Amino acid sequence: MEPRDLAQRTTDTRSRLENDVDVWVGTASVDGVPHLRPLSFAWDGTALLISTPEASPTGRNLAASGRAHLALGHTRDVVVIEGSVEVIPIAELPQEVGDAFAARTGFEPRTLSTTYAFYRVTPVEIQAWREVDELSGRTLMRGGAWLAD
Numbered sequence: 001m002e003p004r005d006l007a008q009r010t011t012d013t014r015s016r017l018e019n020d021v022d023v024w025v026g027t028a029s030v031d032g033v034p035h036l037r038p039l040s041f042a043w044d045g046t047a048l049l050i051s052t053p054e055a056s057p058t059g060r061n062l063a064a065s066g067r068a069h070l071a072l073g074h075t076r077d078v079v080v081i082e083g084s085v086e087v088i089p090i091a092e093l094p095q096e097v098g099d100a101f102a103a104r105t106g107f108e109p110r111t112l113s114t115t116y117a118f119y120r121v122t123p124v125e126i127q128a129w130r131e132v133d134e135l136s137g138r139t140l141m142r143g144g145a146w147l148a149d
Helices: 006-019 055-066 095-105
Strands: 023-030 032-041 048-053 065-074 077-089 116-127 139-142
Touching: 006 065, 006 116, 006 139, 023 048, 023 055, 032 048, 032 055, 032 139, 048 055, 048 095, 055 077, 055 116, 065 116, 077 139, 095 116
Parallel strands: none
Antiparallel strands: 023 032, 023 065, 048 116, 065 077, 077 116, 116 139
């Protein structure tokens, strides 16, 4: 398979963001202990919305650091996202946004007895590659701006 150019990688990555439902979420505690969990997400065209219990290691880490590393796909077709995080308590999430998240992911955290929050992850950098021949030019977004736009 031939390596994809920037435009094709960007198109493929946007398609994954619009169609995938699950993402690996990597965080670290304030003392540097790494934590990795799969979570469902909804993409609104500019950011990923995820939800996890506020008291979980992922929730605490996202709130404390304000940063996350996310990964879509598998090792031979991966999208890696570094993003800034905004914590959104359930009570402050607009109803239509929560409804869209539940419809997209099949997961409704607003009805659970455990206290969940939503976390809006806005990409700052995105990289995508399939094989070693795509490592060069793998950066698709830098500073929050798509390079192909």
